[in-house]
Amino acid sequence: MKYGLELVVIGVLVIFAALFLVQNTAIQANLGEGEEAWGGADGAAAEIIEGSGYTPWFDPVWEPPSGEIESLFFSLQAAIGAIVIGYFFGYYRGKKASG
């Protein structure tokens, strides 16, 4: 099985995608007006903590002014990583091919 591991990964991803779709339908059906599902787990933890009357004593030095700009930095982070990974795997492959 040359591509056994690849097949397992694809299979699991498909299963999780299907689970997500089923779960999403159930969640959307029960969602009230103005509520949003699929928020961050850290936001949920912050709610528990703030529910006990705690207020954070320090604010982030800089906050992305909008969701778009936040996603810009997340994409940038992924892109930097992807370039590095691709570069070195390509480098090794090319080196091998040229002997």
Next chain:
Amino acid sequence: MHIMEGFLPGPWWQIWFLISAPFVIYGLYQLKMLVRERREALPLLAVAGAFIFVLSSLKLPSVTGSCSHPTGTGLGAILFGPFITSVLALIVLIYQALFLAHGGLTTLGANVFSMGIAGPIIAWLIYRAGMKAGINTFVTVFLAASLADLSTYIVTSMQLALAFPAEVGGFMTSLAAFGTVFAITQVPLAIIEGLVIALVFKYIISARPDLLVRLNVLSESAVDRIRGPAA
């Protein structure tokens, strides 16, 4: 998902800085030795760091109806050990704290401990134990990476539960509450992370098996066994 800025009161944030500092300092020392003595391994170090960058930028939905992201630290821990990985995790955490208001500077010590130290130590121990016991390499890598991911979030839950014990029931009640939020959300993501890292490990074996042997990650006989059927 990291502990957010300002969400750890004193003395907890200072305590976690103090606990994390020696690991990072020793990691920097190991890094210096690596750069000096094993320059040929630097591309692999870059890949391990880049992997943490990519995986920790991907916020994935989980079955619990909330989103979280994998950590990607398992690969670095397997290749270079937990100390160097703590330095790599620190870089990512500073990036996210400064540019994304994700995690925070005051909670950096606690977040480095959960993501850069506790998780990688688990990964490294599982990998070493699995190799010694002769378990299939990819199964071992999968277990190491996914349990590292999961334990990162269990440690995060513990850190929050220590700082915010419930009025009724104390630490354990809080741990259950934060564990539900973090750890359960993380289970599917941990499985995916383990699989992806096992896959990358396979590609590293096919690209540079010699480096893995030199870094003492795999023995030569193990490399031959894995590459044998494919060659």
